Amino acid sequence: xxxxxxxxxxxxxxxxxxxxxxxxxxxxxxxxxxxxxxxxxxxxxxxxxxxxxxxxxxxxxxxxxxxxxxxxxxxxxxxxxxxxxxxxxxxxxxxxxxxxxxxxxxxxxxxxxxxxxxxxxxxxxxxxxxxxxxxxxxxxxxxxxxxxxxxxxxxxxxxxxxxxxxxxxxxxxxxxxxxxxxxxxxxxxxxxxxxxxxxxxxxxxxxxxxxxxxxxxxxxxxxxxxxxxxxxxxxxxxxxxxxxxxxxxxxxxxxxxxxxxxxxxxxxxxxxxxxxxxxxxxxxxxxxxxxxxxxxxxxxxxxxxxxxxxxxxxxxxxxxxxxxxxxxxxxxxxxxxxxxxxxxxxxxxxxxxxxxxxxxxxxxxxxxxxxxxxxxxxxxxxxxxxxxxxxxxxxxxxxxxxxxxxxxxxxxxxxxxxxxxxxxxxxxxxxxxxxxxxxxxxxxxxxxxxxxxxxxxxxxxxxxxxxxxxxxxxxxxxxxxxxxxxxxxxxx
Numbered sequence: 459x460x461x462x463x464x465x466x467x468x469x470x471x472x473x474x475x476x477x478x479x480x481x482x483x484x485x486x487x488x489x490x491x492x493x494x495x496x497x498x499x500x501x502x503x504x505x506x507x508x509x510x511x512x513x514x515x516x517x518x519x520x521x522x523x524x525x526x527x528x529x530x531x532x533x534x535x536x537x538x539x540x541x542x543x544x545x546x547x548x549x550x551x552x553x554x555x556x557x558x559x560x561x562x563x564x565x566x567x568x569x570x571x572x573x574x575x576x577x578x579x580x581x582x583x584x585x586x587x588x589x590x591x592x593x594x595x596x597x598x599x600x601x602x603x604x605x606x607x608x609x610x611x612x613x614x615x616x617x618x619x620x621x622x623x624x625x626x627x628x629x630x631x632x633x634x635x636x637x638x639x640x641x642x643x644x645x646x647x648x649x650x651x652x653x654x655x656x657x658x659x660x661x662x663x664x665x666x667x668x669x670x671x672x673x674x675x676x677x678x679x680x681x682x683x684x685x686x687x688x689x690x691x692x693x694x695x696x697x698x699x700x701x702x703x704x705x706x707x708x709x710x711x712x713x714x715x716x717x718x719x720x721x722x723x724x725x726x727x728x729x730x731x732x733x734x735x736x737x738x739x740x741x742x743x744x745x746x747x748x749x750x751x752x753x754x755x756x757x758x759x760x761x762x763x764x765x766x767x768x769x770x771x772x773x774x775x776x777x778x779x780x781x782x783x784x785x786x787x788x789x790x791x792x793x794x795x796x797x798x799x800x801x802x803x804x805x806x807x808x809x810x811x812x813x814x815x816x817x818x819x820x821x822x823x824x825x826x827x828x829x830x831x832x833x834x835x836x837x838x839x840x841x842x843x844x845x846x847x848x849x850x851x852x853x854x855x856x857x858x859x860x861x862x863x864x865x866x867x868x869x870x871x872x873x874x875x876x877x878x879x880x881x882x883x884x885x886x887x888x889x890x891x892x893x894x895x896x897x898x899x900x901x902x903x904x905x906x907x908x909x910x911x912x913x914x915x916x917x918x919x920x921x922x923x924x925x926x927x928x929x930x931x932x933x934x935x936x937x938x939x940x941x942x943x944x945x946x947x948x949x950x
Contacts, residue, residue: 462920469916473803476810487809488816490824490898491532491543493768495759497550498543500536501558501751507538511748516540519557521744526553532822539754545822550758552737558751560705561741563649564621566642567684568699568711572613573638584610613639617706621645627701629708632729640711642701643694646684651675655742657735660727665735667726669742681719688714702726704738771828778832782839790846791936796921797842804838804913808906827898834906837881841914844877845870849922863926867919874914881907 479485491498503512512535519542523531532543547553572580582588583606590599619625622644628636653672660666671678688695701711710727730738779801786794808831815821848870852862885904889897 462923465916465920466924469803469913473806473810477806480810480813483817485813485817487812487823488820489545489768490822490827491545491759492825493771493823493828494546494765496543496545496547497554497756497758498541499554499558499756500754501540501542502754503538503749504752505749507749509535512538512540514748515751518744518747522556522740523553525740525743526556528553540751552733554753554756554758556737556741558753559741560747560750561649562705562746563652563742564645564703565647565681565684566625566645566701566703567688567695568640568642568697568701569624569694570641571638571697571699571711572640574636577613577639580606580610580613613641615639621648625703627703627706627708629711640701640708642703645703646680647671647677649742649746651677652742652745655739657730657732657739659732660725663725663727665730665732667730667735667739667742669724669726671724682717685714685719686717689717704742709738767825768828771825771832775828775832775835778835782835786839786842790842792925793842793846793849793922796918796925797839797846799921800842800913800918801835801838803917804906804909807909807912811905811909812902821901822898823902824898826896827902830899830901830903831906834903834910837878837903837907838910838913840877841874841910842918844873845914845918845922848873860926863923867923871915871919875911878907878911 501515507515516533516535519540520531520533523533523542523544526547528544528547531545532541534541542554542557544550544553544557579588583603586603588603588606590596594602613626615628616624616626624644625642627640627642629638629640631637651671653670653675655667655669658666658668684695684700687693688698688700691698695714698713699711700714702709712727726738783794783798783801786797788794790797812821812823816823845867848866849862852866853859857865882904885900885907888900889904892900
């Protein structure tokens with residue numbers, strides 16, 4: 459009897475202590491994307507990628523997301539793709555653009571430049587829309603068209619070229635429209651030598667990105683040789699300019715104002731806003747992605763929708779719990795009351811664990827997880843019903859309530875364990891073989907199932923034994939929802 463009291467007191471004290479600890483420490487469940495709003499995207503490599511490349515991309519994206527200040531993101535590989543979930547992020551679109559940006563940095567010498575007005579003239583001559591002048595013969599006009607056609611071919615854009623190949627890119631103005639076209643040589647220096655990048659405000663040029671290279675990195679000597687050529691307007695850089703290319707787009711192409719640079723003297727300017735400068739510095743700081751990624755599926759969930767989903771889940775859980783409680787009380791009476799208390803204890807322990815995992819391990823509670831918790835109510839009730847029905851059968855067979863309680867629990871608990879182990883196996887398989895929200899469902903269903911076994915063994919069984927030991931109760935089985943055979947009469 460003392461053991462039963464110790465079990466009941468111990469498990470109740472543990473549940474109360476867990477709730478008190480959770481409240482005092484300020485722990486709260488970490489809500490997932492679908493419960494607090496945020497953004498998610500599936501990124502697919504544009505060309506086949508190795509597992510090593512995907513793992514490297516995941517690490518770079520995680521560093522970028524941490525730099526944005528997003529709490530507990532979920533970034534995982536999903537087949538050959540990368541799944542990025544950002545709960546609670548304020549600017550969802552900005553975050554989605556940053557995580558998938560390749561951020562490949564290159565420095566190229568500008569060989570020639572052509573403004574858009576001159577380019578338009580060449581195009582009009584090449585396509586024959588330019589008018590023939592009065593003093594120009596047909597032959598001269600055809601020669602001029604042929605020359606313009608050849609010249610236009612020299613200025614054909616070359617997107618997607620490698621760093622060691624010449625390139626032709628447009629330079630966009632503040633409004634995003636091209637203002638000139640550049641012919642550039644191979645890049646002697648890339649972002650692989652980059653150590654860090656920071657956004658700064660310059661009174662003269664506005665927001666800029668200042669970058670610093672690692673000491674002794676390959677390409678720095680070549681870059682300084684290029685700088686010397688550009689500064690002196692020597693061969694290969696007669697324009698005196700060096701272009702800064704990021705993901706195939708020229709951010710700026712300034713004049714080189716020094717024959718050599720220290721590793722922390724390079725500045726990128728381009729009429730950036732503060733957010734643009736900070737975003738560029740962020741993606742450059744953590745390096746370029748090893749593979750180019752494109753968004754296959756993106757989803758944005760507003761905080762309002764997240765709140766609505768959470769409220770709906772809570773309401774559904776409360777309604778289910780209320781209906782189950784009414785059924786247990788109506789059908790099993792005192793046994794039903796014990797079952798409700800057992801549910802409360804396992805729920806308190808579950809809440810404590812969920813809050814602790816969210817606070818310390820970053821484990822988020824999703825809508826699928828809430829569904830798993832609601833389903834677990836049914837699992838717990840099944841455990842109670844198995845025991846109660848065994849108990850009723852023994853009493854109907856002629857045993858006293860006290861004797862039936864002692865005999866029925868070991869048999870029933872063995873059945874409960876077997877049933878719950880089957881549920882646990884399913885939850886474990888789902889957790890390790892699936893991804894995304896299905897894992898959340900499996901995790902919380904499995905956790906609730908384990909706690910059901912604990913509450914059943916340490917509370918429900920001992921509590922019913924203690925109640926059955928009281929003469930004022932065991933003499934009245936109907937108070938336990940156990941009908942008395944008619945030949946025994948009354949409550950006895």
